[in-house]
Amino acid sequence: xxxxxxKECFLDGLNAAPPPEAMTPAALRTALEGMLTFCAPPxxxxxxxxxTTSEAARAVPFRVYHPQPGTPLPLVxxxxxxxxxxxxxxxxxxxLRALAVEAGVxxxxxxxxxxxxxxxxxxxxxxxxxxxxxxxxxxxxxxxxARFAIAGDSAGAALAAxxxxxxxxxxxxxxxxxxxxxxxxxxxxxxSYREFATGYQNSASMMNLCWRTYLNRPDGPLDDVPWQxxxxxxxxxxxxxxxxxxxxxxxxxxxxGEAFAARMATAGVPTTFVCCPGLxxxxxxxxxxxxxxxxxxxxxxxxxxxxxx
Numbered sequence: 001x002x003x004x005x006x007k008e009c010f011l012d013g014l015n016a017a018p019p020p021e022a023m024t025p026a027a028l029r030t031a032l033e034g035m036l037t038f039c040a041p042p043x044x045x046x047x048x049x050x051x052t053t054s055e056a057a058r059a060v061p062f063r064v065y066h067p068q069p070g071t072p073l074p075l076v077x078x079x080x081x082x083x084x085x086x087x088x089x090x091x092x093x094x095x096l097r098a099l100a101v102e103a104g105v106x107x108x109x110x111x112x113x114x115x116x117x118x119x120x121x122x123x124x125x126x127x128x129x130x131x132x133x134x135x136x137x138x139x140x141x142x143x144x145x146a147r148f149a150i151a152g153d154s155a156g157a158a159l160a161a162x163x164x165x166x167x168x169x170x171x172x173x174x175x176x177x178x179x180x181x182x183x184x185x186x187x188x189x190x191x192s193y194r195e196f197a198t199g200y201q202n203s204a205s206m207m208n209l210c211w212r213t214y215l216n217r218p219d220g221p222l223d224d225v226p227w228q229x230x231x232x233x234x235x236x237x238x239x240x241x242x243x244x245x246x247x248x249x250x251x252x253x254x255x256x257g258e259a260f261a262a263r264m265a266t267a268g269v270p271t272t273f274v275c276c277p278g279l280x281x282x283x284x285x286x287x288x289x290x291x292x293x294x295x296x297x298x299x300x301x302x303x304x305x306x307x308x309x
Contacts, residue, residue, distance in 0.1 A: 002200075002250055003278040005290035010038060011280070014201060021209045025116060029086040036090075040288040042097035047142075050089075053133040060130040061111040063089045065100035066142050074105045074308040075143035076178070077134045079127055081154030083183075083210030085115050095284045095297055102301035105308070106143040108134050112159070119216035120229045127159040128166065135172045147308045149176040149241075151300070153284060154202075154253070155210065157182035161231040161260070164240050174241045176307040178300055181247055181281055182257045185232040186211040186222040190255035200250045202281035207252060232260060237267040244272045244303035248279035248296060274299050 020028055047066040052059035067073070078096060080087040089109050100107040112126035131150060138145035152160040157179040164177045188204060188211075197204040212218055215229060227233040245261035247254045254275060261273040276283070276296050286293035 001278060002280075003290050003292045006278075006280055006283075006286060006293065009289035010286060011199070011201065015199060019203070019205070021203070021205045025085055025114075025213075029082075032082055032086045033091060035282060035285040036094065038286050038288050039094040040098075040294070042094045043101045045097050045101055048097070053130055058126070058129070060126045060133070061089060062130060062134075063093070063096075063109045064141055065097055065107045065109070067101045067104060067106075069142055072139070072142060072144040074147035074149060074175075074304065075108065075134060075138045075141065075145070076103075076105050076149045076151050076304060077108045077110055077131050079110055079112065079150075079152035079156030079159045081152070081156050081181070082114070083206070084120075084123055084155045084214035085210055087114075087156075099297055099301055099304075102298065103304040105149075105304055106141060108141065110134075115213045115216070120214050120226075123214075124159060124162060124228060127163050131163050131167070131174075132172055146175075148172075148174055149178060149304065149307065150174055151178035151180070151304075152182075153180035154183050154281065155214070158184050158229075158231060162228055164243075165231060165234055165237075166228070168239045176304070177241050177243045178303055178307075179243060179245045179257070179260075180284070180296065180300060181251060181253050182245065182260060183207065183210075183253055184230060184260050185256040186215070186225050186230050187232075188222075188252070190252075190259075192255040193252040196250055196252050196254075200252075200280045202251055202253065204252055232256065237264050237269060240264060240267070240269045242270040242307065244300075244307070245274075246296060246299050246303070247273075247275045248281060248283055249275060249277045250279065251281040253281065272303065
């Protein structure tokens, strides 16, 4: 059953407002930032530092959360959600403060360029650049380079999955990938897309708009997308780092996340899959009004703790 607090305190008001897919990119970004009002106050954290990568072509912004300065903890590079068109470092601030404390890890929250101003592959190039930079500079960030993970939610989880795919055999040694509500399949033809097409915040029409904006493809089929944009089309998933895939029950993306986890497991990748009941896509930002929503982040924290135990 859908968590009644999510319905009462969030969805009832949201469903009375104009649909997000009718908004301009600027209005959508403003609306998404409004999600912060539904977050619970995060726990205190010892150190928060903003910075940029020292890349010659383009410096990528980031924010680092360190719960125990002076202790080299595992490092997690995190890519925010927002359909490749919205979101950012500030948007993920409360959930990632809590995740760093609960998991006992250093979290580097990465910014990346957004569509439509910067369609694919700009955001992916930023994600790859910040991942390489973070791995090379882990010690300077107060982290342990031998315990390195990438993570993300929704569009950010898709970026993390592609980064992991392209890092196979490279100098960047990724020890774990944490994919939360991953948006990996632009075909949008699963049972969960049909069941939760409307009424649960993330909608089928919204995802269609996000995919088309990211790919700069306003019309035409989406079944021939490069796998570097849509990792469901990657021909070979073997050799990937161990993965934790988390989904939520009331989300169009639920089934593609489960299917992607199953494909990785079939390819020999140690994979853990969890579907959190009663929650919707944006649960990471709803723990202030629906305590049950915190379970998604808590599963993420346990996954990271277990990965580096």
